[in-house]
Amino acid sequence: MNLSFTADQETFRKQVRSWIKTNLPKKDTGAQPLESGDPKRVREMKDWQRKLHQAGYVAMGWPKEYGGRAADVVEQTIVNEELVLARAPGLIGMMGILMVGPTLIQHGTVEQKHRHLPKILTAEEIWCQGYSEPGSGSDLASLKTRAELVGDEFIVNGQKVWTSNAQYADWMFCLVRTDPTAPKHKGISYLLVDMKSPGITVRPLVQMTGDAGFNEVFFDNVRVPRRNLVGELNLGWLVANSTLAHERNMLGSTTRTQQMFNGLLRLAQTRQRYGRPAADDLVMRQRLADLMIRVEAMKYHAFRQLTDSIRGRPPGIGASVNKLVSTELNHDIAAAALEIMGSYGTLARKSNHVVDRGTWPIEFMFTLGLVIGGGTSQIQKNIISERGLGMPR
Amino acid sequence: MDFALSDDQELLQRSARDFLNKECAPSFVREVTRSDDGFARGLHEKMAAMGWSGLIVPERFGGLDLSLLDLALLNEEMGRTVTPGPFFSSAVLATLTLLRSNAAALQKAWLPKLASGSAIGSLALLEESDRLDAIGVTLRCTKNRRGYRLNGTKMFVLDAHVADFMLVAGRCRAAAQDGIVLLLVPRDTPGIEIKPLLDIDQTRRPCEVAFRDVELPEAALAAGEGRAWKVLSRVMDAAAIILAADSLGGAQKALEMSVEYSKVREQFGRPIGSFQAVKHICAEMVSDIEPARSLVWYAAYAFDHEPRQAARAASMAKARLSDVYSRTTNRAVQIHGGIGFTWEHDMHLWFKRAKWNEVAFGDATHHRERLAQLSAF
Numbered sequence: 030m031n032l033s034f035t036a037d038q039e040t041f042r043k044q045v046r047s048w049i050k051t052n053l054p055k056k057d058t059g060a061q062p063l064e065s066g067d068p069k070r071v072r073e074m075k076d077w078q079r080k081l082h083q084a085g086y087v088a089m090g091w092p093k094e095y096g097g098r099a100a101d102v103v104e105q106t107i108v109n110e111e112l113v114l115a116r117a118p119g120l121i122g123m124m125g126i127l128m129v130g131p132t133l134i135q136h137g138t139v140e141q142k143h144r145h146l147p148k149i150l151t152a153e154e155i156w157c158q159g160y161s162e163p164g165s166g167s168d169l170a171s172l173k174t175r176a177e178l179v180g181d182e183f184i185v186n187g188q189k190v191w192t193s194n195a196q197y198a199d200w201m202f203c204l205v206r207t208d209p210t211a212p213k214h215k216g217i218s219y220l221l222v223d224m225k226s227p228g229i230t231v232r233p234l235v236q237m238t239g240d241a242g243f244n245e246v247f248f249d250n251v252r253v254p255r256r257n258l259v260g261e262l263n264l265g266w267l268v269a270n271s272t273l274a275h276e277r278n279m280l281g282s283t284t285r286t287q288q289m290f291n292g293l294l295r296l297a298q299t300r301q302r303y304g305r306p307a308a309d310d311l312v313m314r315q316r317l318a319d320l321m322i323r324v325e326a327m328k329y330h331a332f333r334q335l336t337d338s339i340r341g342r343p344p345g346i347g348a349s350v351n352k353l354v355s356t357e358l359n360h361d362i363a364a365a366a367l368e369i370m371g372s373y374g375t376l377a378r379k380s381n382h383v384v385d386r387g388t389w390p391i392e393f394m395f396t397l398g399l400v401i402g403g404g405t406s407q408i409q410k411n412i413i414s415e416r417g418l419g420m421p422r
Numbered sequence: 423m424d425f426a427l428s429d430d431q432e433l434l435q436r437s438a439r440d441f442l443n444k445e446c447a448p449s450f451v452r453e454v455t456r457s458d459d460g461f462a463r464g465l466h467e468k469m470a471a472m473g474w475s476g477l478i479v480p481e482r483f484g485g486l487d488l489s490l491l492d493l494a495l496l497n498e499e500m501g502r503t504v505t506p507g508p509f510f511s512s513a514v515l516a517t518l519t520l521l522r523s524n525a526a527a528l529q530k531a532w533l534p535k536l537a538s539g540s541a542i543g544s545l546a547l548l549e550e551s552d553r554l555d556a557i558g559v560t561l562r563c564t565k566n567r568r569g570y571r572l573n574g575t576k577m578f579v580l581d582a583h584v585a586d587f588m589l590v591a592g593r594c595r596a597a598a599q600d601g602i603v604l605l606l607v608p609r610d611t612p613g614i615e616i617k618p619l620l621d622i623d624q625t626r627r628p629c630e631v632a633f634r635d636v637e638l639p640e641a642a643l644a645a646g647e648g649r650a651w652k653v654l655s656r657v658m659d660a661a662a663i664i665l666a667a668d669s670l671g672g673a674q675k676a677l678e679m680s681v682e683y684s685k686v687r688e689q690f691g692r693p694i695g696s697f698q699a700v701k702h703i704c705a706e707m708v709s710d711i712e713p714a715r716s717l718v719w720y721a722a723y724a725f726d727h728e729p730r731q732a733a734r735a736a737s738m739a740k741a742r743l744s745d746v747y748s749r750t751t752n753r754a755v756q757i758h759g760g761i762g763f764t765w766e767h768d769m770h771l772w773f774k775r776a777k778w779n780e781v782a783f784g785d786a787t788h789h790r791e792r793l794a795q796l797s798a799f
């Protein structure tokens with residue numbers, strides 16, 4: 030156990046900090062939120078990721094040939110910590126960087142890696158995840174979107190739903206049924222689909238936040254070249270699961286949680302309730318302290334998992350624990366913020382007197398969405414108890 | 423940056439587990455708790471022989487000079503097996519207090535004995551008010567030509583009835599923190615009266631200790647005015663971390679017992695572990711316990727290596743584990759149904775230890791408020 034950083038690492042931290050200071054984008058440029066698909070915002074966000082990548086701070090652990098730096102995780106941890114401190118915006122290409130990217134590194138062909146990985150990092154190509162369907166959510170393996178192999182092309186027909194980012198994504202990693210006669214887990218394949226392919230229709234769905242953050246995606250005889258198959262034909266479930274574990278870790282990322290908690294604390298120290306800062310109220314202090322403890326526990330838990338992964342220890346059901354705990358924690362943090370703000374807490378984004386540009390009520394809703402997305406809390410508990418503890422089905 | 427146990431630490435964990443499984447099975451725990459003094463000298467000596475009592479004692483005093491994290495790992499295993507006896511009061515509280523004191527002669531006289539297990543020490547801090555802050559220390563200490571005289575009563579002194587000495591917090595002056603001194607008091611000093619209390623957690627043996635004109639020589643001073651409270655604050659942090667570790671081990675064991683039972687107990691023609699209500703409880707135990715484990719490791723590490731974070735980390739670990747252990751054992755009892763509510767079944771041993779651990783050295787509410795202050799909310 031050693032949590033200190035070497036002199037080199039401390040120097041690196043200083044470089045990162047000063048880089049962020051000069052390059053951090055302006056907070057409010059008048060663009061609409063990303064979920065609305067506002068091209069101005071999409072451009073801004075892509076610019077931010079590209080700059081960050083050019084500085085060498087994105088997916089630092091990836092192999093050099095694909096645009097990474099083969100850096101150790103400590104450096105990435107330092108970068109993430111500094112980004113939290115600076116309250117930097119997130120990355121638009123998250124699903125590429127944290128979900129399909131690692132999946133391709135593990136299961137992709139050399140050609141697929143060369144074709145896709147660099148553009149994921151530069152944000153030239155944004156990815157979306159085509160898993161859920163109207164009839165297949167928690168029971169993902171029951172999915173019906175059909176892909177028939179004709180010559181060296183798949184012909185895809187069917188529908189995906191709740192597809193985040195599809196409104197501006199360039200590519201989709203997608204699960205399709207390639208063998209309808211096989212048992213449900215054994216007839217699925219994992220395809221990379223160009224969102225500009227003829228036959229794809231994207232129809233936005235408005236979320237409870239009021240933003241069209243996810244979509245329906247329809248496939249009408251969409252042609253996908255065979256070379257876009259990841260892993261073996263009909264063995265896509267294996268590949269899908271590796272992406273799912275990456276997704277759970279992404280949703281369970283503690284950086285975002287820490288950032289939210291810091292925001293909550295600032296709010297509690299500055300908002301007045303009955304003539305004194307909310308943080309002076311004994312009951313609220315208890316709640317804040319409890320949240321702080323849960324946040325810090327997850328921070329050290331992430332360090333521990335990082336170390337385990339460096340040492341090559343299998344993660345077990347760790348990703349499910351992260352997803353379960355972090356998404357619920359995020360929602361609890363947002364709920365505390367709303368309570369602190371009292372009547373101001375539920376003011377909509379465009380209202381007069383709105384606090385913190387109206388981000389908290391949005392967070393309050395959005396964080397509940399992530400309790401559901403990526404496998405609901407109930408599904409994570411099934412995984413932890415059945416796979417982790419070996420409890421009977 | 424490396425957040426994992428070393429090979430040696432994992433070895434320590436494994437050998438402690440093997441040893442305690444063998445030497446401290448529930449039947450043994452029950453036997454010890456039925457006895458009058460609740461003290462298994464044989465077990466204590468065996469643990470000492472393996473170096474456990476002197477784990478954090480420097481080599482020059484006959485110890486192994488290991489870290490608080492090592493001690494926490496050991497106590498985690500003792501929590502797993504709800505180990506009774508004075509290890510916590512002697513090898514943790516008394517040992518740490520002496521280590522942090524600047525009384526070289528007392529250290530030389532007692533640390534080797536604590537390390538070898540040939541003497542047992544304890545810490546007398548709390549009083550009738552049950553306050554953990556400096557104001558709670560009111561035991562009157564008057565200084566005279568020969569030394570000190572003590573008058574007053576200490577409460578909840580663990581294992582005083584079997585201890586060879588107590589480190590006693592007394593008050594010389596009104597100044598809340600600076601007026602406190604720490605004195606080493608042999609148990610057989612005239613004027614001391616020890617009355618064991620009975621706790622629902624029979625693995626812990628708190629006592630009421632009255633001091634009536636107890637005379638002590640100058641050399642009994644372990645930490646003087648201005649310093650004693652600083653020593654005690656550090657010791658209380660360590661105690662919080664060690665109890666958090668004990669709770670971690672206990673919670674993990676309660677989870678394992680629940681899962682095991684749920685696989686064999688059948689109702690409605692199937693194992694109760696196949697019911698989602700039961701599964702999800704167990705999954706929640708896991709998601710409580712695993713992050714909490716990381717927190718305990720961190721707190722123990724910070725105690726030795728990150729002095730500026732040590733107090734915060736101790737409070738975080740203690741607050742969290744107080745909640746987690748009690749919640750886990752509560753649910754573990756429920757998963758066992760009626761049998762879990764009986765005296766005959768072992769589960770109540772953990773249930774009660776959880777409650778004792780929860781309160782001792784500050785409950786969750788206490789430590790959350792302390793964290794708020796330390797973090798300048």
Ligand SMILES: Cc1cc2nc3c(=O)[nH]c(=O)nc-3n(C[C@H](O)[C@H](O)[C@H](O)COP(=O)(O)OP(=O)(O)OC[C@H]3O[C@@H](n4cnc5c(N)ncnc54)[C@H](O)[C@@H]3O)c2cc1C
Nearest residue numbers: 158159160161166167191192193398401402403404405407
């Ligand atoms: C904000 C958001 C973004 C999303 N983004 C994407 C995306 O980009 N790509 C994508 O493919 N999908 C996405 N999803 C979809 C998400 O993965 C599904 O909504 C989720 O897996 C649940 O499926 P469902 O909606 O069909 O609900 P259902 O599966 O119908 O579940 C309804 C309720 O039943 C419970 N339930 C179901 N089965 C069980 C069981 N076996 N045991 C116990 N309880 C059970 C669930 O926990 C839930 O409470 C997103 C969802 C949200 C909310």
